[in-house]
Amino acid sequence: MPTAADALKRFQPLAELSDEEFAVIETASAMRSFESGEPILTEDGHPSQHLYVVASGSVELRHEGELIDVLEPGEAFGHPSLLSGLAPAFDVNAREPTACLLIPAGPARRLLQSPAGVRFVATSLRERLVRAGYVAHAQGDVRTAHLGSLVHRPALVCAPATTVREAASMMTTADVSCILVRLQVGFGVLTDSDLRRRLVAGGLGYDTPVSELMVAPAVTFEPERLAVDAMIDMLDRGIHHLPVVGADGTPIGVITATDLMYLESRTPFALRRSIAHASTVAEVVAATSHLPQTIVALIRAGVAAVDIGRMIALAGDTATIRLIDLAFERHGPAPEPWAWMALGSTARREASLASDQDNAMAYADGADDAYWEQIAGDVNNGLMACGFGADNADVLARNQLWRMTRSDWIRVFHACLEQPDRSHLVRAAVAFDFRHVWGGLDLVPPLVEIERTANQHPHFIRRLARTATDWKPPLGFRGRIQVEEDGTFDIKRGAIVPICNLARFHALSAGVTVSSTLARLDGAVAAGALDADSAAGLREAFELVTRLRLEHQVAQVELGRQPDNRLAPAELPPLTRAQLKAALRSIDQAQGALSRYAPLGM
Numbered sequence: 286m287p288t289a290a291d292a293l294k295r296f297q298p299l300a301e302l303s304d305e306e307f308a309v310i311e312t313a314s315a316m317r318s319f320e321s322g323e324p325i326l327t328e329d330g331h332p333s334q335h336l337y338v339v340a341s342g343s344v345e346l347r348h349e350g351e352l353i354d355v356l357e358p359g360e361a362f363g364h365p366s367l368l369s370g371l372a373p374a375f376d377v378n379a380r381e382p383t384a385c386l387l388i389p390a391g392p393a394r395r396l397l398q399s400p401a402g403v404r405f406v407a408t409s410l411r412e413r414l415v416r417a418g419y420v421a422h423a424q425g426d427v428r429t430a431h432l433g434s435l436v437h438r439p440a441l442v443c444a445p446a447t448t449v450r451e452a453a454s455m456m457t458t459a460d461v462s463c464i465l466v467r468l469q470v471g472f473g474v475l476t477d478s479d480l481r482r483r484l485v486a487g488g489l490g491y492d493t494p495v496s497e498l499m500v501a502p503a504v505t506f507e508p509e510r511l512a513v514d515a516m517i518d519m520l521d522r523g524i525h526h527l528p529v530v531g532a533d534g535t536p537i538g539v540i541t542a543t544d545l546m547y548l549e550s551r552t553p554f555a556l557r558r559s560i561a562h563a564s565t566v567a568e569v570v571a572a573t574s575h576l577p578q579t580i581v582a583l584i585r586a587g588v589a590a591v592d593i594g595r596m597i598a599l600a601g602d603t604a605t606i607r608l609i610d611l612a613f614e615r616h617g618p619a620p621e622p623w624a625w626m627a628l629g630s631t632a633r634r635e636a637s638l639a640s641d642q643d644n645a646m647a648y649a650d651g652a653d654d655a656y657w658e659q660i661a662g663d664v665n666n667g668l669m670a671c672g673f674g675a676d677n678a679d680v681l682a683r684n685q686l687w688r689m690t691r692s693d694w695i696r697v698f699h700a701c702l703e704q705p706d707r708s709h710l711v712r713a714a715v716a717f718d719f720r721h722v723w724g725g726l727d728l729v730p731p732l733v734e735i736e737r738t739a740n741q742h743p744h745f746i747r748r749l750a751r752t753a754t755d756w757k758p759p760l761g762f763r764g765r766i767q768v769e770e771d772g773t774f775d776i777k778r779g780a781i782v783p784i785c786n787l788a789r790f791h792a793l794s795a796g797v798t799v800s801s802t803l804a805r806l807d808g809a810v811a812a813g814a815l816d817a818d819s820a821a822g823l824r825e826a827f828e829l830v831t832r833l834r835l836e837h838q839v840a841q842v843e844l845g846r847q848p849d850n851r852l853a854p855a856e857l858p859p860l861t862r863a864q865l866k867a868a869l870r871s872i873d874q875a876q877g878a879l880s881r882y883a884p885l886g887m
Contacts, residue, residue, distance in 0.1 A: 795808065
């Protein structure tokens with residue numbers, strides 16, 4: 286009989302051990318269970334004496350009370366403290382009922398000193414640093430940020446003869462508080478306050494040219510100027526707008542005093558703190574409104590798109606948890622155990638600025654659904670106000686199809702495998718990407734065990750293989766990217782969804798129950814269900830299209846537009862466009878291989 290530890294052999298650093306080496310590790314190790322909220326390691330506490338590998342459930346990493354990361358089955362912790370002999374750098378607590386494999390110091394050190402162990406330590410430490418915010422803080426720190434990195438939209442520029450009426454209309458349309466006036470040498474600047482003080486108070490007409498009201502010459506700043514130095518200049522000169530101009534005289538944008546004041550609030554830590562401490566729904570909404578600018582800062586700091594997806598999901602989790610608490614304050618405390626689950630891209634921690642909300646709720650058998658309908662409705666409405674739109678298919682906890690008892694959820698998961706008709710396949714594609722967000726109901730272990738048996742249902746696997754080819758990459762004649770009349774294509778439908786579907790198929794067919802796309806690819810390779818070259822091609826494609834989507838959405842945020850998934854290939858640099866074509870070909874080839882595996886999906 287396979288043991289709980291056997292399931293972990295698919296993951297690094299255990300994956301490269303021989304059966305004999307793994308048996309030695311397993312004999313020396315012990316499986317230990319932790320209750321929800323139970324501390325496992327304490328920041329600045331006693332050094333770790335074990336390498337911990339999550340077998341089931343999940344654990345939270347916190348630094349000074351702030352949630353840094355969530356580790357799921359197959360992920361390890363405790364090794365930096367174990368190897369260094371120093372105190373842990375994080376508090377590690379069980380997020381839900383959790384089981385971990387505890388590998389003692391001696392065998393753990395021998396494991397981590399192997400070539401595979403060294404690679405694991407180096408990779409995991411780097412990822413942990415990124416997730417912990419060392420990189421994410423780079424552009425959020427007023428001491429190191431440059432003015433050029435803070436520009437959110439292009440500068441608005443007019444000629445000296447432009448009338449005040451025209452300039453005010455341009456400022457209103459662009460939703461900015463100032464306009465630059467191009468002079469023969471340098472610029473002038475006209476602000477909202479100038480219009481109030483000089484036009485209205487002076488009794489001038491709206492046909493007055495801006496040259497009579499502007500401040501000239503405007504003090505301009507180079508994009509490389511440190512924000513902290515610019516802030517001092519701003520205070521010293523008593524000005525509230527900083528025109529940023531390139532070395533060639535091209536205006537890049539205008540930084541306002543508000544931009545500098547709120548610079549520190551754009552770090553992921555500050556964002557989650559403000560959401561978690563909100564005392565009303567309106568305050569949750571106000572705090573979450575800073576999320577787009579936080580993502581702008583992270584992209585400019587060079588943070589990987591997959592890490593940014595995790596950060597967006599964590600921000601969504603924080604908003605969800607606070608909204609649930611506020612709903613309990615309004616409707617009364619929970620009368621029985623319950624669980625809130627994220628679904629889809631949020632569950633996989635692959636969210637973007639255009640992601641909608643997909644979620645579900647479970648509660649104890651025999652509970653009154655009317656109470657939970659109120660809670661779910663409040664939370665879904667609150668998340669919509671925060672900018673997490675409603676799913677088009679209404680995959681929301683307020684919908685009774687996605688809100689049911691614990692027993693009903695177990696029944697539904699069994700039915701997805703045993704009766705894989707079209708409706709159950711659609712439900713499996715959403716519900717099998719689930720993640721527990723909040724609540725103490727013991728639901729995750731039975732659902733994971735059902736998922737683990739998916740490969741024992743060949744009819745389900747064959748039908749799932751077919752659905753993994755439903756969304757095709759937009760490749761036309763001679764490999765050209767097909768676009769619609771506006772020159773764009775939907776990068777989510779044409780690239781991201783197909784990769785996620787492929788990864789889900791390969792993972793479930795191999796008995797791998799992790800939810801993130803890249804972890805699924807790694808798990809499928811480790812289990813022998815997917816060749817390494819195909820997985821590498823899909824990994825590179827996923828990382829590229831995820832980055833292109835976020836960069837596109839950040840550009841839309843800077844222009845004051847609603848982020849979407851419509852990418853224009855013709856606007857990409859030639860090399861990037863070639864990389865995108867190669868990524869789409871990798872998806873097409875992977876789907877082709879799957880079509881040969883299950884040509885009819887029957």
